[in-house]
Amino acid sequence: MKFTIEKKILLDNLINVTRAISTKNIIPILNGIKMDLTSEGLYLTASDSELTIRSFIEYKEITKIDIEGSIIIQSRFILDIIRKLPGDLVNFELVDGLKIRIYTDNSEYNLNCLDPNEYPIIKMEEQKDPFIINSNIFKNIINQTVFAISTQELRPLLTGLNFKIVGDILECIATDSYRLAKKIVKLDKATDDEINIVIPGKNIIELDKILAEDDNLEMHIFNNKVVFKYKNITFQSNLLSGTYPNTSNLIPTDFNYMININLRDYYDAIDRAALLTQSKDKNIVKMSVNGNEMLISSFASEIGKVEEKLSIESNNTGNIDISFSAKYMLEALRTFKDEQILILLNGEVKPIVVKSVEDESLIQLILPIKTY
Amino acid sequence: MKFTIEKKILLDNLINVTRAISTKNIIPILNGIKMDLTSEGLYLTASDSELTIRSFIEYKEITKIDIEGSIIIQSRFILDIIRKLPGDLVNFELVDGLKIRIYTDNSEYNLNCLDPNEYPIIKMEEQKDPFIINSNIFKNIINQTVFAISTQELRPLLTGLNFKIVGDILECIATDSYRLAKKIVKLDKATDDEINIVIPGKNIIELDKILAEDDNLEMHIFNNKVVFKYKNITFQSNLLSGTYPNTSNLIPTDFNYMININLRDYYDAIDRAALLTQSKDKNIVKMSVNGNEMLISSFASEIGKVEEKLSIESNNTGNIDISFSAKYMLEALRTFKDEQILILLNGEVKPIVVKSVEDESLIQLILPIKTY
Numbered sequence: 114m115k116f117t118i119e120k121k122i123l124l125d126n127l128i129n130v131t132r133a134i135s136t137k138n139i140i141p142i143l144n145g146i147k148m149d150l151t152s153e154g155l156y157l158t159a160s161d162s163e164l165t166i167r168s169f170i171e172y173k174e175i176t177k178i179d180i181e182g183s184i185i186i187q188s189r190f191i192l193d194i195i196r197k198l199p200g201d202l203v204n205f206e207l208v209d210g211l212k213i214r215i216y217t218d219n220s221e222y223n224l225n226c227l228d229p230n231e232y233p234i235i236k237m238e239e240q241k242d243p244f245i246i247n248s249n250i251f252k253n254i255i256n257q258t259v260f261a262i263s264t265q266e267l268r269p270l271l272t273g274l275n276f277k278i279v280g281d282i283l284e285c286i287a288t289d290s291y292r293l294a295k296k297i298v299k300l301d302k303a304t305d306d307e308i309n310i311v312i313p314g315k316n317i318i319e320l321d322k323i324l325a326e327d328d329n330l331e332m333h334i335f336n337n338k339v340v341f342k343y344k345n346i347t348f349q350s351n352l353l354s355g356t357y358p359n360t361s362n363l364i365p366t367d368f369n370y371m372i373n374i375n376l377r378d379y380y381d382a383i384d385r386a387a388l389l390t391q392s393k394d395k396n397i398v399k400m401s402v403n404g405n406e407m408l409i410s411s412f413a414s415e416i417g418k419v420e421e422k423l424s425i426e427s428n429n430t431g432n433i434d435i436s437f438s439a440k441y442m443l444e445a446l447r448t449f450k451d452e453q454i455l456i457l458l459n460g461e462v463k464p465i466v467v468k469s470v471e472d473e474s475l476i477q478l479i480l481p482i483k484t485y
Numbered sequence: 486m487k488f489t490i491e492k493k494i495l496l497d498n499l500i501n502v503t504r505a506i507s508t509k510n511i512i513p514i515l516n517g518i519k520m521d522l523t524s525e526g527l528y529l530t531a532s533d534s535e536l537t538i539r540s541f542i543e544y545k546e547i548t549k550i551d552i553e554g555s556i557i558i559q560s561r562f563i564l565d566i567i568r569k570l571p572g573d574l575v576n577f578e579l580v581d582g583l584k585i586r587i588y589t590d591n592s593e594y595n596l597n598c599l600d601p602n603e604y605p606i607i608k609m610e611e612q613k614d615p616f617i618i619n620s621n622i623f624k625n626i627i628n629q630t631v632f633a634i635s636t637q638e639l640r641p642l643l644t645g646l647n648f649k650i651v652g653d654i655l656e657c658i659a660t661d662s663y664r665l666a667k668k669i670v671k672l673d674k675a676t677d678d679e680i681n682i683v684i685p686g687k688n689i690i691e692l693d694k695i696l697a698e699d700d701n702l703e704m705h706i707f708n709n710k711v712v713f714k715y716k717n718i719t720f721q722s723n724l725l726s727g728t729y730p731n732t733s734n735l736i737p738t739d740f741n742y743m744i745n746i747n748l749r750d751y752y753d754a755i756d757r758a759a760l761l762t763q764s765k766d767k768n769i770v771k772m773s774v775n776g777n778e779m780l781i782s783s784f785a786s787e788i789g790k791v792e793e794k795l796s797i798e799s800n801n802t803g804n805i806d807i808s809f810s811a812k813y814m815l816e817a818l819r820t821f822k823d824e825q826i827l828i829l830l831n832g833e834v835k836p837i838v839v840k841s842v843e844d845e846s847l848i849q850l851i852l853p854i855k856t857y
Contacts, residue, residue, distance in 0.1 A: 224789035237846045385566075416562065421592050
């Protein structure tokens, strides 16, 4: 294996594939990046066995291919090495069997490598007729939901993002059982089969980082895995097995209180009220609605208290006090871009629903916290 | 106590005084900021007993003074509170004895305070005829030396910065006994008494952050403390007691090898060679000089090796191999702005000295590491 390539091209592709390498991985070979140089170009593959990312650099983009071949380089320092090498071009040359020489005019690294024959065989499948979604729309789906997944391994399914496709409607749901985020998107094509899969949240977060530019994203869904294709990248994730809880009956459709409020003002008021509760686990603030006035307050016995007044429009002149996690509410509010939003309430121990005034595609739900 | 002030003015001053508050402090009252509002203006004081910072906001800069008075506010959330409050103005009002109301139109914090009478009495002295140094020059002195102080409490004096003034020459020295940084500056006035003090490095680092703009810095030196005055800020630090080691005979004046090298190239070569040694404590790289060629190399058995070639000018055509800590060398090199620098050597186990080609005021010394 011997070739010369532009540093920038190699680096961009290496950054993407190394996202598959887990810091918790204990299988030595999976800390490596497989490089396969053929007459077609250079394939870079990294995997933590649940997530595999492959990037392909076409031969036309490679400055010079002298000798084809395969090797596994250690991922640990490779990004820094390529980044710090001087000049625009970098040379790779396999020497002494399992050593690679990475060099420019006056700088030379000789790195120990691993045997490419020992790398697990990973099948990257494709379907003839995948779903195609714009990458920016898909990023939006991720960012409006993924924060609500569970970080607790107790209920593994809740650490994933639920994708349901019925007809041409894609529904994406995340919940940690204290809050729920739901986004609905219309697809370009309809499916006859109902699809209901759960993709590990940590993998979806890596996919989000890869989707940097506006382009098509192909989604190939299999029984036990999903393959995303984006530009020259193939991204294959396992699916979480089991049946995702049916959440459709959790979200109320009728509400006693429909409150119309300025998003920025509401966000800032909660943000300020949350300040004094930072050190606490629960981060509880209280929202008191009284006709057209809202009071956001919090209290920390050692430090003091804070009160924020907001004017609102409500369909109900009654009073209601409801307490919730400021952290959860702020994360939910960050998914909206609207000037005004709707806060929908039924009672002090009933879920709080947040929606856009005009756009029905996004729903955020937060369970209240009993403070008595 | 009741007053109205521009948020920005208050915040800038609070940020500076809170630098005196130690996160390790266990005396509750020293977690507070003392506010004294008089007809002259507002004094803000914070202290960790070894470092005291006082900032004074003149009455002309305060929008409205209603009632004078004193209080100690808790520092913990105060910066965030002021930062996050809406609008340009913020109101303070003492209520119920030891509570302060911090409010704008619709936002109100009520914070528990501490009794100002319980705050330690801190005398902030001044001399009639202090040393005056330009703040940018002083920042430069700090940044070219302070990184070399010791972080080990075993030899407390070495955790400080040694300032020596003889005549009109200020000499600043830092050493952790493995390396030494020395900077010499000519002062505007001469002193008859020889001055030799050691200022705690951690305090000097806070002073550096305060010196944001080009202005005069007054240095008032007392037996057991030093007071810096800069704009509206008084910065008082304790001194470390004891006699700082005499380092003048540690720095050789004659050298067998005088090597002239491009600073950027040398820095980058060591930076790249150091990559593979990152995980190691010692971070050792080897420099091999052979006539007009220099080789920087390092080796990590599991990972591989790296070699960097550099062309140099040397007064000596002989060979020399010398190993040192890449971290120490990189930190020393960062203090130079020159295009070319001098690497001065006497032998494999003798100190390495780094100097500017033209400017004699800065000397960096690094002890080699024996690798055999």
